[in-house]
Amino acid sequence: xxxxxxxxxxxxxxxxxxxxxxxxxxxxxxxxxxxxxxxxxxxxxxxxxxxxxxxxxxxxxxxxxxxxxxxxxxxxxxxxxxxxxxxxxxxxxxxxxxxxxxxxxxxxxxxxxxxxxxxxxxxxxxxxxxxxxxxxxxxxxxxxxxxxxxxxxxxxxxxxxxxxxxxxxxxxxxxxxxxxxxxxxxxxxxxxxxxxxxxxxxxxxxxxxxxxxxxxxxxxxxxxxxxxxxxxxxxxxxxxxxxxxxxxxxxxxxxxxxxxxxxxxxxxxxxxxxxxx
Amino acid sequence: xxxxxxxxxxxxxxxxxxxxxxxxxxxxxxxxxxxxxxxxxxxxxxxxxxxxxxxxxxxxxxxxxxxxxxxxxxxxxxxxxxxxxxxxxxxxxxxxxxxxxxxxxxxxxxxxxxxxxxxxxxxxxxxxxxxxxxxxxxxxxxxxxxxxxxxxxxxxxxxxxxxxxxxxxxxxxxxxxxxxxxxxxxxxxxxxxxxxxxxxxxxxxxxxxxxxxxxxxxxxxxxxxxxxxxxxxxxxxxxxxxxxxxxxxxxxxxxxxxxxxxxxxxxxxxxxxxxxxxxxxxxxxxxxxxxxxxxxxxxxxxxxxxxxxxxxxxxxxxxxxxxxxxxxxxxxxxxxxxxxxxxxxxxxxxxxxxxxxxxxxxxxxxxxxxxxxxxxxxxxxxxxxxxxxxxxxxxxxxxxxxxxxxxxxxxxxxxxxxxxxxxxxxxxxxxxxxxxxxxxxxxxxx
Numbered sequence: 195x196x197x198x199x200x201x202x203x204x205x206x207x208x209x210x211x212x213x214x215x216x217x218x219x220x221x222x223x224x225x226x227x228x229x230x231x232x233x234x235x236x237x238x239x240x241x242x243x244x245x246x247x248x249x250x251x252x253x254x255x256x257x258x259x260x261x262x263x264x265x266x267x268x269x270x271x272x273x274x275x276x277x278x279x280x281x282x283x284x285x286x287x288x289x290x291x292x293x294x295x296x297x298x299x300x301x302x303x304x305x306x307x308x309x310x311x312x313x314x315x316x317x318x319x320x321x322x323x324x325x326x327x328x329x330x331x332x333x334x335x336x337x338x339x340x341x342x343x344x345x346x347x348x349x350x351x352x353x354x355x356x357x358x359x360x361x362x363x364x365x366x367x368x369x370x371x372x373x374x375x376x377x378x379x380x381x382x383x384x385x386x387x388x389x390x391x392x393x394x395x396x397x398x399x400x401x402x403x404x405x406x407x408x409x410x411x412x413x414x415x416x417x418x419x420x421x422x423x424x425x426x427x428x429x430x431x432x433x434x435x436x437x438x439x440x441x442x443x444x445x446x447x448x449x450x451x452x453x454x455x456x457x458x459x460x461x462x463x464x465x466x467x468x469x470x471x
Numbered sequence: 472x473x474x475x476x477x478x479x480x481x482x483x484x485x486x487x488x489x490x491x492x493x494x495x496x497x498x499x500x501x502x503x504x505x506x507x508x509x510x511x512x513x514x515x516x517x518x519x520x521x522x523x524x525x526x527x528x529x530x531x532x533x534x535x536x537x538x539x540x541x542x543x544x545x546x547x548x549x550x551x552x553x554x555x556x557x558x559x560x561x562x563x564x565x566x567x568x569x570x571x572x573x574x575x576x577x578x579x580x581x582x583x584x585x586x587x588x589x590x591x592x593x594x595x596x597x598x599x600x601x602x603x604x605x606x607x608x609x610x611x612x613x614x615x616x617x618x619x620x621x622x623x624x625x626x627x628x629x630x631x632x633x634x635x636x637x638x639x640x641x642x643x644x645x646x647x648x649x650x651x652x653x654x655x656x657x658x659x660x661x662x663x664x665x666x667x668x669x670x671x672x673x674x675x676x677x678x679x680x681x682x683x684x685x686x687x688x689x690x691x692x693x694x695x696x697x698x699x700x701x702x703x704x705x706x707x708x709x710x711x712x713x714x715x716x717x718x719x720x721x722x723x724x725x726x727x728x729x730x731x732x733x734x735x736x737x738x739x740x741x742x743x744x745x746x747x748x749x750x751x752x753x754x755x756x757x758x759x760x761x762x763x764x765x766x767x768x769x770x771x772x773x774x775x776x777x778x779x780x781x782x783x784x785x786x787x788x789x790x791x792x793x794x795x796x797x798x799x800x801x802x803x804x805x806x807x808x809x810x811x812x813x814x815x816x817x818x819x820x821x822x823x824x825x826x827x828x829x830x831x832x833x834x835x836x837x838x839x840x841x842x843x844x845x846x847x848x849x850x851x852x853x854x855x856x857x858x859x860x861x862x863x864x865x866x867x868x869x870x871x872x873x874x875x876x877x878x879x880x881x882x883x884x885x886x887x888x889x890x891x892x893x894x895x896x897x898x899x900x901x902x903x904x905x906x907x908x909x910x911x912x913x914x915x916x917x
Contacts (some may be wrong), residue, residue, distance in 0.1 A: 228614035228621065228916060245653065256877070293838035367492050376494055384499030389637025389866070401491070434607075438578055439499070441602040445522055460493045467497050 260407070368456060372449045379447045386465045387431045398433045398463040406453045408445030413437060416424035418445065436463040498547040498835040501893075504634065505736045507577035507601075509541040510553065511559035511594065524616045531560070531585045532596065538581060538630070540667060541641045544868075544889075545631065546868075546896030550764060551577055557889055564597060572623035577601050581630060581781070592616040596626050598633055606632050614826060614858055625916060630767070640862035642667060644912045645869060646693055646710075647887060649789025654883055663710060666862075666911070668901045675706065683727050687735040688820070693910070696728060705737065707754075719759075732778045738762075740770040740783075749800075759787045762800040773817045773825075774797060774798070775842065782842070782855060783827050793827055794844075795842060806844030820913075821854035821865035824892075828857040828862040830871075837870050837890065850894040851881050863913045865892045869900065871907040 336419070390396060403412040415421060415437070421430050440446075440461070447457055485602050511519075511531035519628055521530040542548035551917075556563075557571040564582035583596030610629060612622050621642060629640030649662035661674040661681050675681055675697075682703075684695035691710045696703050705719045705728045719725070724742040731738060731751070738751045749762040749772045763769045767787035782795045787915040793807040793816045807813040811831025818825055822842070827847065829836040833858045838849040856872035869889045874883030885907045887900040 226612050226625075227611060227690065228612055228618055228625065314587045367490070368494070369689070373494055377496060380494075380496050382500060384496060385502060385504050386499040387635045389635035389864075402872075428636045431634070434603070435499075436496075438600070438602045439496075441579070456492055458491055460491050462493060462495045464495060464497050465499065466498060 204345065306378070312429045368449065375447045379443055380439055380461065383443040384463070385435060386468050387435050388469070390428050390432060390469055391464060395431050396427070396428060396465060400433075400436055400461045402440065402458055402459045402461065402464065404445075404446065404448060404459060405447075406457075408448040410440060410444055410446065412438055432463065432465060439463075478844075482601045497890050500697060502709045504578055505551055506542060506579040506581065506634075507551050507556065507575065507631075508535050508542070508553075508555060509558070509563045509580065509582045510535045510560045510595065511583035511585045512564055519891055521585075521592070521616060521619075525619065530592075530619055531583075534585065534626070536583070537620060537667070538627045541624065541627035541836040543628065543731065544667070544896075544898060546891050546893065547631075547635060547864045550881070551575055564595075567599055567601075567605070567669065569599075570603050572599075579607075579630075579634060581626070583626070586799040587616075590616075592619055592622065594626070598630055620665065621915070622770060624667075625663070626629075628914065635847055635867065638864045638909075638914070640864045640867060640914070642915045643731075643863060644710075644896045644915065645887070645900070645909050646674075646686060646912070647871075647902070647906045648681055648684065650885060650907060651677075661693075661708075662902070662904075662906070664826075664902070670905045671903055674710070683908055685727075685729045685910045687730045687734040688732055688913050691912065691915075692734070694835045695729060696725060705739065705752075717755065717794050718757070729773055732776050738772045738781065738896060740772065742768075749781070762798075763796070764800070764802075766793050769794075771815050775818045776822045778818050779840070780818075782818055784816055793824075793825065793840075793844075794834075806840065806842070807847075809846065809847055814863045817859055817861060819861050819865040820863055823866070826859040826861060826865055826868050828859065837868060838869075848894065850892070851897055856888070858908050860910045862911050869909045869911055872907060873907075 263389050368371075399416040401414045401416055402410050405411055417429075420426050421433055479556055488539050493527045510529075511534055513529065513531035517530060518531075519538050521527060521901065526732060527533055530635035539550040540749055540902045543550050555575045557574070558568055558583065561579070561584070562623065564584050567580055567582065577602055578599050581596060582598040582599065585595075586593045586687060591613045592615065596609070597606055598608040599605070600607050608629065611628075612625060613846060615621060622676070624642040627641040630661055631637070631641070643666045644663055645666055646661065646663045648663060649660045651658045651660075651829055658677040659681050660677040661684055662671060664671040665676060667912045672689075680698045680870060682696040684693050686693055693710060695706055696706070697706055703725045706716055707718055708715045724747075726740045726742070726747070728737045728739040734750045734755055735755065738749065740747050740749050746766050747768040748764055749769050750759055751762060752759045762772070762781065763783070763785075765785070765787055768791075769783055769785040769787075772781050772783040779798055780795055782793060783799055784791050785794050787794075789806060791812040791814055792805055794803055794805050796803040806825070807827070809829070810830075812828050813829050816825050817827070819839075824839045824840050826837065829838055834852055834854060834888050836849040837851045837856060837859050838847060840847040850868070853872050854874070856870055859868040861868060861869040867889050868891075873883065874890050875884045876884045885905040887902055887906045887909050889900055891896045
């Protein structure tokens with residue numbers, strides 16, 4: 195009996211201990227119905243609803259007096275952009291609206307001065323000048339890479355100096371040149387999402403486990419919980435871009451010696467400086 | 472004994488642990504993100520049905536081309552050539568071989584499927600993170616088949632938002648003044664098109680002169696100026712129903728009507744006694760309120776997105792400059808101090824920047840500055856260009872530029888151009904006729 199119990203336990207326990215299968219997270223498919231017309235609510239109504247919710251305790255002023263309707267007129271000159279729109283087809287076109295008496299008159303005189311939309315016509319000049327250097331992705335790269343090249347030059351110079359110093363530095367951190375080499379590499383791999391706000395605290399800290407050759411065995415976002423919190427969409431976008439940078443940069447340019455020092459690394463991705471630019 | 476071991480362990484523990492090395496990454500590249508847009512797969516029956524209805528050979532490929540084109544024009548993405556794709560669209564949509572997509576250096580992949588179900592167009596799409604080898608988003612849309620271009624734009628918006636963290640601007644329309652004929656006898660019509668230049672339609676016949684159409688930020692209603700018996704009148708036009716109404720018939724000159732952010736008011740300038748001031752009109756009760764009262768020319772008012780402030784241009788300092796004031800007209804502050812004249816200020820929907828036209832030494836510039844006047848940046852320069860209008864996400868500006876059509880400086884042509892905030896991504900927006908005074912709508916679907 196005991197033997198049987200032990201046998202069953204021995205057989206079943208490993209199964210229990212087994213990790214669950216690594217199934218990638220399933221993203222649910224969201225169904226969206228697109229109407230034939232746009233679904234933007236008519237503004238005054240929408241505004242009223244918002245006000246209702248916001249100022250529950252306040253009296254609803256906007257509800258008291260229904261908007262005064264000014265006579266609407268359909269005109270011949272207006273064509274509907276939507277040819278399928280039956281409403282419009284059924285309606286008989288009428289004459290162009292005449293000035294309505296309901297419209298409040300404002301006394302203003304003819305004025306000869308300045309058109310606000312046009313800056314002095316006299317100064318208007320024309321030429322066949324057309325901007326030739328339209329957008330070119332390589333162009334941006336060239337501009338941005340300048341900084342990289344510069345830092346690389348400094349890095350080269352530093353290398354010569356710091357190599358001797360390496361021996362004296364305690365084995366607790368990376369030397370300046372080692373850090374610069376790593377930074378320069380990741381700068382090149384990290385595509386910064388340009389739509390992020392620059393005035394929010396967006397710092398993504400990633401802990402890496404590395405092999406001696408610089409390949410990454412494990413990445414861990416230190417504030418992982420923040421990723422899926424509501425309202426942290428920007429953080430998620432930034433974190434994903436940082437993870438992509440690490441993946442893209444593999445193997446990382448790590449020092450040739452002292453694996454114990456850097457087998458675990460923490461990278462702090464902070465885009466504020468760039469986005470503010 | 473156990474206590475001793477524990478004690479020893481505690482003493483030895485710090486020796487084993489190295490302090491974790493931290494490296495700060497504060498720079499990155501702003502290169503467009505390489506993305507692969509696989510043609511959307513389509514079964515043979517659906518393909519034939521859509522061919523019959525829409526007269527399009529392969530709607531799946533065409534929708535993917537819309538997405539590709541949108542992403543490319545944003546300047547933030549680099550759609551890769553389809554010739555390099557190794558995986559067939561239908562299989563890629565089920566389970567992409569990430570190694571294959573990695574090989575062509577794609578960092579994101581878009582796949583999808585189009586089908587014809589119950590007389591409707593159903594489009595399913597998935598966005599994949601190639602480097603992380605996982606799905607980032609999956610959505611399905613159903614709509615009437617004629618809406619196929621909009622589906623492409625909506626997919627683009629979703630992808631844009633998922634990858635940049637910012638709302639897109641592709642499912643939008645642009646209203647503008649279409650111009651034809653010689654400069655002395657110009658025919659001006661109101662026209663509307665999708666933001667990529669397709670589905671162009673004329674809204675008026677060109678009998679009357681139309682000027683400065685502007686979208687309501689909360690609906691598909693526009694306001695514009697038109698001349699009736701040589702008198703400017705402010706109109707409202709509902710684009711979806713075609714209903715038009717006159718909001719004001721003002722003696723004298725009225726300029727540049729524009730909606731308030733909640734769509735309830737119109738702000739504009741009236742000229743009187745050789746000066747011009749800013750007024751608002753409540754669209755519900757038609758009450759007109761005077762905002763500025765100064766013996767100078769105050770024009771081109773534009774609200775901040777929260778509605779609390781108004782930016783406008785005025786020559787009260789002697790030259791035309793940009794000012795900001797509270798929405799009741801108090802606390803007027805000049806914000807532009809550079810050389811030259813400044814005009815047509817427009818507040819960004821994000822609230823951080825004000826776009827403007829600047830005239831300096833015979834050249835026109837479109838630029839942006841912060842709402843306190845700091846950080847002025849000129850994005851584009853030419854001999855004549857003006858009237859910037861923001862994309863709903865505040866990243867791109869559309870404006871018009873006039874040029875001579877031949878090398879001798881003869882002829883004349885006006886076209887719409889867009890430029891993003893980097894100042895590098897400048898593009899011509901194709902229109903069937905000459906075009907001016909563009910205004911960008913808000914997103915058609917949220």
